[in-house]
Amino acid sequence: SQLIEDSSRTKKRYEGFYNKFEVSVTVLNTAVQTTKLARQAYYLELSRTEALDRREKIFQEMSTASDFFLGFYAPEREVDDLHRGNSIWKIYLEVNGSRYEGKVLKDTTKFTELSYLYPNFTRFHPPYKVSFPVPMSVTEKHEATLTLTSHIGSAVFQFPASGGSAEL
Numbered sequence: 001s002q003l004i005e006d007s008s009r010t011k012k013r014y015e016g017f018y019n020k021f022e023v024s025v026t027v028l029n030t031a032v033q034t035t036k037l038a039r040q041a042y043y044l045e046l047s048r049t050e051a052l053d054r055r056e057k058i059f060q061e062m063s064t065a066s067d068f069f070l071g072f073y074a075p076e077r078e079v080d081d082l083h084r085g086n087s088i089w090k091i092y093l094e095v096n097g098s099r100y101e102g103k104v105l106k107d108t109t110k111f112t113e114l115s116y117l118y119p120n121f122t123r124f125h126p127p128y129k130v131s132f133p134v135p136m137s138v139t140e141k142h143e144a145t146l147t148l149t150s151h152i153g154s155a156v157f158q159f160p161a162s163g164g165s166a167e168l
Contacts, residue, residue, distance in 0.1 A: 011155035062136040071125030
């Protein structure tokens with residue numbers, strides 16, 4: 001729980017008393033991915049071989065992309081369209097002097113599993129996975145800035161360098 005809390009940032013935007021949107025972002029760095037896998041291995045009773053296979057797949061994905069778990073809420077349904085090609089939202093990651101645009105996918109993991117893996121996640125924030133074309137090792141070694149922006153407003157999240165060396 002503490003690791004997820006330390007790896008997460010939350011922003012809420014209001015216009016007067018009216019909520020425009022809320023967003024919670026968790027960087028899926030080495031420590032988070034490794035801890036998440038250990039929890040899944042425990043409650044799914046995975047064999048050591050299965051856990052190591054999953055770990056290898058995660059590390060292969062991390063070698064080409066930086067991923068973030070995102071919970072997003074907006075009171076207007078048509079605004080909650082982060083995963084659509086014609087979305088009003090853009091998501092960028094700035095790291096090591098470069099800016100990358102994110103690809104957003106709706107996370108289809110069941111709520112009970114998400115709430116177990118991410119204690120800060122609520123059923124009011126539809127889950128998304130945002131992927132950027134930069135290796136996680138680069139994101140972990142440098143301060144990273146994730147920006148979610150549209151005509152409704154912007155939210156900027158700072159993630160410090162983490163080093164990123166965790167073992168299963």
